[in-house]
């Protein structure tokens with residue numbers, strides 16, 4: 001897919017997520033086939049003021065891989081300067097947040113509030129476009145509208161493109177919906193129809209499985225899909241999507257050995273890159289993600305939050321996966337399925353049917 005002059009490979013994009021898409025998480029997703037990752041949204045005002053807390057989050061991807069920086073704000077000249085800073089930090093793309101529903105953002109008339117001010121939003125896009133070299137595209141991430149009575153995604157997106165946006169991502173909910181209710185695939189499809197063919201439209205919202213991915217693509221006609229929450233602890237979703245896009249067989253779900261190895265790599269990246277203050281919290285969070293849907297995971301999560309030392313969290317994780325590996329080996333040797341596993345499988349199947357968990361790697 002081509003975004004302005006930037007060519008990106010097949011596969012899904014990792015969504016920007018505040019306090020989630022830090023360098024360790026982005027790295028893991030990139031290593032599993034995410035076509036592009038974004039920083040969490042960064043306050044343009046904070047960046048230009050040089051606020052250390054904000055500037056530090058503009059982490060370039062490891063290994064020289066391309067990455068996008070997302071910014072938010074409402075003053076065109078401030079966003080333009082922030083975009084220049086992103087370019088100086090090595091971003092291949094600057095994305096402008098016009099979709100955040102959080103009151104702390106919309107009360108300052110930023111994020112999704114800009115969908116109610118298309119003229120200002122367009123001025124922002126053209127100011128950012130003018131501030132960047134032609135090789136760095138400006139993109140927009142928006143919602144389908146502010147509320148049920150104000151669905152303006154197609155006209156809004158077209159206006160952003162006319163102002164210079166080279167790609168539009170649409171989270172298929174209104175601002176009022178927040179993160180609940182149905183994603184409106186029809187509204188994403190309407191954006192695809194409204195924009196010129198050479199401008200990629202990215203569909204976003206509730207893609208948790210390869211079936212969701214296929215549905216998002218087929219029902220909206222979108223050029224690519226962006227995945228957020230489902231990637232937490234499940235970077236293998238990117239691998240599966242890459243396989244679909246390249247015509248390769250969809251890989252089997254990861255073994256326990258592989259899950260342990262990827263959790264451990266993630267944890268090691270956290271140890272290396274997190275600040276002293278955040279390390280413990282990030283390690284707990286990471287282990288909680290990777291243990292989701294696994295036998296004994298709920299018990300582990302109960303215990304992980306009472307550990308107060310980073311190494312203790314890692315030891316807990318190692319012990320957890322060692323037990324699972326031993327169980328898997330024992331099962332392979334005897335061919336037996338312990339009674340407890342039958343119950344866990346039934347529960348997992350039941351939850352899957354109700355759509356409460358993805359098809360990541362639930363026991364069974």
Ligand SMILES: Cc1cc2nc3c(=O)[nH]c(=O)nc-3n(C[C@H](O)[C@H](O)[C@H](O)COP(=O)(O)O)c2cc1C
Nearest residue numbers: 015016017018040041141171205206207227228229
């Ligand atoms: C914890 C969290 C933080 C988020 N932070 C951002 C953000 O910084 N910028 C942004 O554009 N969207 C943000 N989002 C929205 C996601 O990018 C995405 O649009 C939304 O989660 C829907 O996609 P999903 O169903 O695949 O998660 C955030 C979502 C979550 C759950």
